[in-house]
Amino acid sequence: MKLKWGASTDVGMVRQQNEDSYLAEENLYVVADGMGGHNAGEVASALAVTTLKAGARTGIDSVERFRELVQQANTAIYTASLDDSTQSGMGTTLTALSIVAGEEPRVLVANVGDARTYLWRNNALTRLSVDHSYVQELVNEGIITPEEARVHPRRNIVTRALGIDRSVVVDVFSHLVRTGDRIVLCSDGLVDEVSDADIAVVLGQHSDPQDTAEALVMVANTAGGRDNTTVIVIDVLDDISEPVVLPTPDNTTPMEALAPMQLTPAKKSKVGMVLFWSALVAIVFSAITVIGVYGRSGYFIGFDSNDQVAIYRGRVGGILWFQPTIETQTSMSGEELPEDILRDVALNREFSSSSQASKYLALIRIAIIDATTTTSTTTTVR
Ligand code: MG
Numbered sequence: 117m118k119l120k121w122g123a124s125t126d127v128g129m130v131r132q133q134n135e136d137s138y139l140a141e142e143n144l145y146v147v148a149d150g151m152g153g154h155n156a157g158e159v160a161s162a163l164a165v166t167t168l169k170a171g172a173r174t175g176i177d178s179v180e181r182f183r184e185l186v187q188q189a190n191t192a193i194y195t196a197s198l199d200d201s202t203q204s205g206m207g208t209t210l211t212a213l214s215i216v217a218g219e220e221p222r223v224l225v226a227n228v229g230d231a232r233t234y235l236w237r238n239n240a241l242t243r244l245s246v247d248h249s250y251v252q253e254l255v256n257e258g259i260i261t262p263e264e265a266r267v268h269p270r271r272n273i274v275t276r277a278l279g280i281d282r283s284v285v286v287d288v289f290s291h292l293v294r295t296g297d298r299i300v301l302c303s304d305g306l307v308d309e310v311s312d313a314d315i316a317v318v319l320g321q322h323s324d325p326q327d328t329a330e331a332l333v334m335v336a337n338t339a340g341g342r343d344n345t346t347v348i349v350i351d352v353l354d355d356i357s358e359p360v361v362l363p364t365p366d367n368t369t370p371m372e373a374l375a376p377m378q379l380t381p382a383k384k385s386k387v388g389m390v391l392f393w394s395a396l397v398a399i400v401f402s403a404i405t406v407i408g409v410y411g412r413s414g415y416f417i418g419f420d421s422n423d424q425v426a427i428y429r430g431r432v433g434g435i436l437w438f439q440p441t442i443e444t445q446t447s448m449s450g451e452e453l454p455e456d457i458l459r460d461v462a463l464n465r466e467f468s469s470s471s472q473a474s475k476y477l478a479l480i481r482i483a484i485i486d487a488t489t490t491t492s493t494t495t496t497v498r
Contacts, residue, residue, distance in 0.1 A: 411438025
């Protein structure tokens, strides 16, 4: 199999630093999008790339091997974040592609987070990876469309990332490839600014992969460039085997797709643990209670139809005919909330009692006041 590839990365039009890292080599292609203060995002994404690069020397020819390597990258970042307090809580999303030669050449696509791998074939663009993001969960549940997801105010909340926890669930997909295929790996900086339809147009306008990668980055910047953008374009040139695609993920289960947020900052981890144990207690309780009681027990926080914070009684999504009802309505909107609380609300944090939910609501109010006070103090100093 003969490949030709090009890659381009850019800080964009708004940010000061490029926290994306990438690798484009004969058999391994990686895009990692780091996050964390004090340059930690760059450290996290670079660690992901170097770990995979080192591991690839012995080959990545199986789903298991690829998954193991991504786990190693997770461990490397997680350990580094524990060793250096300035890097606490750093993480990175990752999409990576390994070429497996043979009679039926194929690619393995590993994915954690919302960087993406696409296949461009016969002028049609399809996604080879599935985002681990809040909006993807809404799409999966049929609440919003993929196009609505792209412009959703909470589109940047990822539900999985490397380095946040001791271990991570890694998707690995296997696809057969053929001559004429064009594969694109990119960070969310591209897809937040450019629709899949427009990406497809650009892919059709350029034949050289390097030109194409640069053109895609330019289009993202022209559309606003609000994030770092990284693009790798790989063309499959040789005539190879029968054209068959196997787009089925080999490991993702609905439960994994709905795994709890892993991006909770270290500062909030105690709250996270409390909520986790509360949820566990609620689950044990429900197991020994009739389903009707279960359906009406428990509370969770979320946004109502007017996008205002509310405490609901019942279960997220409802159970059978027991639908959640609003217990406490507030006038707080998503825009007022600090990032970490916004995630809690968006992901419907659960509580085992009304008083726990009320306490959490009080915490949010304090956090908003703190944020406002900090802002006004800063303004005064200036
Ligand atoms: Mg990004």
